[in-house]
Amino acid sequence: MFIKKLPPQCDSTGKTDARNQFAALCYRVIENRVEVLMITTRRSGRWIVPKGWPMDGMTPAECAAQEAWEEAGVRGDIHDRCLGMFSYGKLMDTGDVVPCLAMVYPVRVRGLSDDFPEVNQRRRKWCSRKKAARMVMEPELARILRDFDPRSLG
Numbered sequence: 001m002f003i004k005k006l007p008p009q010c011d012s013t014g015k016t017d018a019r020n021q022f023a024a025l026c027y028r029v030i031e032n033r034v035e036v037l038m039i040t041t042r043r044s045g046r047w048i049v050p051k052g053w054p055m056d057g058m059t060p061a062e063c064a065a066q067e068a069w070e071e072a073g074v075r076g077d078i079h080d081r082c083l084g085m086f087s088y089g090k091l092m093d094t095g096d097v098v099p100c101l102a103m104v105y106p107v108r109v110r111g112l113s114d115d116f117p118e119v120n121q122r123r124r125k126w127c128s129r130k131k132a133a134r135m136v137m138e139p140e141l142a143r144i145l146r147d148f149d150p151r152s153l154g
Contacts, residue, residue, distance in 0.1 A: 018087070021102040022060045023051035023141075024068035025083060026076065027150060028109045028126070034150060035126045037109060038135055039072045042121045043091065047135040049145075050074070051102050064105040072124050073116030076109040079153050086140035104144050106153060 026037035026049070038047045052067040054060070061080045068074035083104045089097040112124075127135070133146040 018099040018101050019053075019090075021051045021053060021090075021100050022063040022067065023049050023086075023102040023104045024064040024074070024107045025049055025104050025144065025148060026068050026072060026074050026107045026109050027148070029150060034129055034148070036129055036132045036145060036148070037072060037074065037112075038125050038127060038132050040123045042118070045123075046137065047125070047132075049104070049136075049141065060103055061105040064103075065107050068107050069113075070117045071122060073113035073119065074107060074109050075111045075113065076107045079106045079108075081106070081153060083148060084140065084144040086138045086144065088138050088141075102141075104141070106148070106150065108150070 028035050036049075039050055040046065041048055050064070050067040050071040052063065052070070055063050055066065058066065059080065060082070061078045065074075065076070065078040068076070083106055085101055085103050087099065087101050090100045091097055129145050129148055133142040136142050136145065
């Protein structure tokens with residue numbers, strides 16, 4: 001009997017299992033035009049949305065909002081409704097790539113601080129949903145950005 005060895009990301013040892021993260025789709029509405037806030041990664045400088053690991057005592061939406069503050073200086077209103085999920089490979093400090101599944105939560109931006117924890121490590125940019133979708137590498141995130149409509153939040 002032939003047994004196929006699964007790739008490492010499918011291994012059940014726990015070391016390379018997919019990990020959950022929570023992401024913030026930060027947005028504003030100006031004259032009926034929706035804009036989203038994109039930030040750069042610390043290493044490669046590619047465009048992404050703020051995201052990070054679960055935090056004790058915080059809901060997924062609260063974690064997303066906390067990441068939006070730390071990575072982009074966002075102050076705003078969080079919504080508990082998940083807009084969707086996207087997968088990607090996170091490069092760890094060890095050089096390993098860990099498969100991640102990020103759940104995306106909307107954050108309506110009320111203000112941006114010029115002084116936030118990662119101010120010297122990232123750039124931020126407002127853009128249309130369509131442009132933001134073209135800027136990211138993850139197809140699932142591109143779809144979430146392109147299809148986002150704040151009117152559906154209630």
